[in-house]
Amino acid sequence: MIYTENTPNPNAIKFLSKKKFSEIGVKEFQKKDIQKVENYFIKNLLKFDGVELILVSENFISVKKNDVVNWDSLKPTIISSINDYFEKNEKPILSKDEHENNDEKENKNEDLTVKEIKQVLDTKIRPAVAKDGGDIKFVSFNNGTVTVELRGSCSGCPSSLMTLKNGVQNLLKHYVKEVNKVEAL
Numbered sequence: 001m002i003y004t005e006n007t008p009n010p011n012a013i014k015f016l017s018k019k020k021f022s023e024i025g026v027k028e029f030q031k032k033d034i035q036k037v038e039n040y041f042i043k044n045l046l047k048f049d050g051v052e053l054i055l056v057s058e059n060f061i062s063v064k065k066n067d068v069v070n071w072d073s074l075k076p077t078i079i080s081s082i083n084d085y086f087e088k089n090e091k092p093i094l095s096k097d098e099h100e101n102n103d104e105k106e107n108k109n110e111d112l113t114v115k116e117i118k119q120v121l122d123t124k125i126r127p128a129v130a131k132d133g134g135d136i137k138f139v140s141f142n143n144g145t146v147t148v149e150l151r152g153s154c155s156g157c158p159s160s161l162m163t164l165k166n167g168v169q170n171l172l173k174h175y176v177k178e179v180n181k182v183e184a185l
Contacts, residue, residue: 001017002015002016003015004016004079007134008132008158008159009064009132009133009158009159011065011067011156012062012133013075013153014062014133015061015063015082016060017059019086019092020058020092021057021059021094022092022094023091023094024094026055026056026057026151027094028054028055028056028151028155029046029055034046039094041081042056042093048077049068049069050068051063051065055133055134057130060130061082061093062133062153064152064156114138114141116176117138117176118138120172120175121148125171129154129163132153132154132157133153133154134154135152136150136151136154136168137149139185141178141179144179145180145182146179146182146183147184147185148183149185150164160184161184164184168182
């Protein structure tokens, strides 16, 4: 059974299920990069008219559309596709056997401040952003400035700048003294 939740972004909806969508964490796919997408299910969703971006998390898929198409026509098609996938497949849409994870290599080279920033992002911020169908990805930390990428329904959302400055920046400054400001790509 697939059900939906609206997000603060009127062009994005969360699709939820009791089944697991991803075993490898959060991944974002954009229509502009469709040629690089190897996952057949994701590639097919991106081919739907109006679909611009798909964010796959463990327990939801967030789909962002453009202004040309309306949700009344797009939502049933996406729900049908997800149901069809799970009728034919036992494994999640993004499974461990399809992807190699380089996180362990990256983590060995991080300094303490970056680890603290990522921990706050993972434990305090990411769960709140996920409730709205989005995700936040650490990009860099230089001279007191944290750069992040807002993904999923947060990408292009009218309230994302307020979330970034009032939420993310305040939390990071509170927990990590080296942080002075936060910017988005």
